[in-house]
Amino acid sequence: MKEIIDIELTTHRIEPSKCKTDMLVVGLFSDTTRLDKLTENLDRKLDGAIERLLKLGDFKAKLGTHAIIYGNEKIAAKRLLLAGLGERKKATLDTVRRAAANAAMTAVEKKAGVISLVLHNAFGQRFELAAMAGAIAEGVYFGSYCYDEFVTESENGRLESIKAEIIDFDSVKIKKLNKGVLSGTIVGKTQSYARTLANRPANVIGPPQLANIARELARRTKGLGCTIFDDKQLAAKGMGGLLAVGSGSQNKPRFIILKYSPANKAATRQPKIALVGKAITFDSGGLSIKPAKTMDHMKFDKTGGIAVLAVMRVVAELQLPLNVLGLIPSAENLPSGTSYRPGDIITTFSGKTVEVLNTDAEGRMILCDALAYAVKQKCDIIIDIATLTGACMVALGRNKAGLFGNDDKLIKQLQRAAEGSGEHVWAMPSGDEYADEMKSKVADLKNIGSKWGGACTAASFLRQFVGQTKWAHLDIAGVDVFEKPNDFAAQGSSGFGVRLLTNYLMSLAGHKS
Numbered sequence: 278m279k280e281i282i283d284i285e286l287t288t289h290r291i292e293p294s295k296c297k298t299d300m301l302v303v304g305l306f307s308d309t310t311r312l313d314k315l316t317e318n319l320d321r322k323l324d325g326a327i328e329r330l331l332k333l334g335d336f337k338a339k340l341g342t343h344a345i346i347y348g349n350e351k352i353a354a355k356r357l358l359l360a361g362l363g364e365r366k367k368a369t370l371d372t373v374r375r376a377a378a379n380a381a382m383t384a385v386e387k388k389a390g391v392i393s394l395v396l397h398n399a400f401g402q403r404f405e406l407a408a409m410a411g412a413i414a415e416g417v418y419f420g421s422y423c424y425d426e427f428v429t430e431s432e433n434g435r436l437e438s439i440k441a442e443i444i445d446f447d448s449v450k451i452k453k454l455n456k457g458v459l460s461g462t463i464v465g466k467t468q469s470y471a472r473t474l475a476n477r478p479a480n481v482i483g484p485p486q487l488a489n490i491a492r493e494l495a496r497r498t499k500g501l502g503c504t505i506f507d508d509k510q511l512a513a514k515g516m517g518g519l520l521a522v523g524s525g526s527q528n529k530p531r532f533i534i535l536k537y538s539p540a541n542k543a544a545t546r547q548p549k550i551a552l553v554g555k556a557i558t559f560d561s562g563g564l565s566i567k568p569a570k571t572m573d574h575m576k577f578d579k580t581g582g583i584a585v586l587a588v589m590r591v592v593a594e595l596q597l598p599l600n601v602l603g604l605i606p607s608a609e610n611l612p613s614g615t616s617y618r619p620g621d622i623i624t625t626f627s628g629k630t631v632e633v634l635n636t637d638a639e640g641r642m643i644l645c646d647a648l649a650y651a652v653k654q655k656c657d658i659i660i661d662i663a664t665l666t667g668a669c670m671v672a673l674g675r676n677k678a679g680l681f682g683n684d685d686k687l688i689k690q691l692q693r694a695a696e697g698s699g700e701h702v703w704a705m706p707s708g709d710e711y712a713d714e715m716k717s718k719v720a721d722l723k724n725i726g727s728k729w730g731g732a733c734t735a736a737s738f739l740r741q742f743v744g745q746t747k748w749a750h751l752d753i754a755g756v757d758v759f760e761k762p763n764d765f766a767a768q769g770s771s772g773f774g775v776r777l778l779t780n781y782l783m784s785l786a787g788h789k790s
């Protein structure tokens with residue numbers, strides 16, 4: 278797949294004022310009272326321009342803002358971008374990432390093709406240099422991204438590529454920064470890959486196309502294997518939930534299985550982890566059809582599955598010593614003469630029967646088959662990620678994903694992985710009291726609960742398909758998309774889950790973060 282924007286990311290040992298670049302990026306906290314050494318040195322060469330700017334109060338150094346000072350003959354950079362970092366005590370690794378994203382976005386806008394970042398400098402010893410370089414790399418990818426694959430008539434073109442470098446004068450620091458650049462590049466690049474797949478509309482990506490993309494990814498990635506079940510195989514295996522949801526569309530459902538096996542034999546004794554992602558390539562609601570107004574958003578109903586696809590790519594490229602299974606049930610939910618209907622009773626892969634009372638509650642119908650498959654494969658840990666309920670968005674808004682599960686340790690690990698990733702989660706309940714609501718008179722379960730607590734009843738439905746296996750569920754309905762562009766990102770897919778799940782798996786594999 279061609280990348281939206283080509284990024285070459287390196288480190289460079291050089292004195293910042295001597296760095297020949299289109300844009301030199303330095304971070305500044307909003308509560309700075311005295312400039313640090315590096316910034317003071319630049320200020321002196323710029324004849325006090327930074328001090329004057331701050332004194333006038335034109336730049337408050339809030340996170341997500343920046344100021345540009347144009348260079349002179351005493352510094353080699355054409356522009357100095359002062360990136361706001363907000364309050365010093367509130368800073369996290371995500372602060373570094375966001376500042377890098379904002380700078381990279383500005384570089385693309387200004388057509389500054391070479392950008393040199395010394396953002397880590399302002400943080401001193403607060404975070405590990407490798408972790409900061411990783412966050413900066415991810416931020417550069419994140420901020421420069423913009424989905425314009427099908428725009429053929431743009432006004433004045435845009436930058437096709439950028440060269441970004443993280444710079445420092447100290448060779449010991451450069452060595453540490455290098456380590457972070459390596460992994461940050463893999464994560465950043467793959468998150469952009471996820472965003473592009475997610476942004477593609479349903480006439481471009483249906484279940485069969487998504488299966489081909491997974492197959493292609495496995496073909497070119499060491500350690501990654503791919504198996505696809507088509508509709509005939511789904512019928513033979515008894516995956517009734519996935520088949521029912523896909524039955525209304527000509528674009529037949531697929532079950533995508535990606536398997537990562539580490540090269541290191543010792544790692545085969547590691548726990549087996551299943552990542553399960555909902556990939557509804559379009560959710561019209563089916564016969565229980567959705568209102569027209571924002572139905573176009575429902576091309577994003579595949580983002581859970583795409584996050585899983587992307588994380589599998591990251592795991593393989595980082596060659597983590599873990600056993601990971603990526604399970605992606607994919608279908609298109611459309612109304613037609615062959616659709617599943619309200620009232621239908623479906624026998625799912627687990628053997629449990631489900632009474633369908635709303636065809637728009639389709640995510641749980643496909644996930645239950647995939648979860649039961651993970652249990653059958655004897656996975657030790659199952660994590661699913663899905664744009665499951667509008668109710669989760671009502672409960673938590675657009676900044677936090679709902680986190681559910683049956684194992685406190687797993688929930689804590691995911692909360693920790695979310696810290697600093699910039700992909701936030703909030704723990705929510707899914708116990709027996711919600712499960713009671715999902716009992717049916719004519720089948721084992723029904724697919725909707727009462728009016729209230731929809732994110733929790735949906736989670737409790739899923740919970741009934743994992744048995745005793747440790748399980749967590751991320752409801753990303755509110756966070757998978759930016760409705761409007763913001764200070765760090767273009768509108769469209771956010772790639773949510775790629776950094777969070779990568780962090781989780783990296784710490785399981787013993788990496789420091």
Ligand code: BES
Binds near residue numbers: 635664666
């Ligand atoms: N894909 C939707 C959930 C969704 C809604 C995601 C808005 C992103 C934005 C899901 O399949 C759905 O339709 N859920 C229903 C469940 C209901 C019928 C019980 C919902 O949330 O309304």
Ligand code: MN
Binds near residue numbers: 562636637638639640
């Ligand atoms: Mn739906």
Ligand code: ZN
Binds near residue numbers: 665
């Ligand atoms: Zn859906």
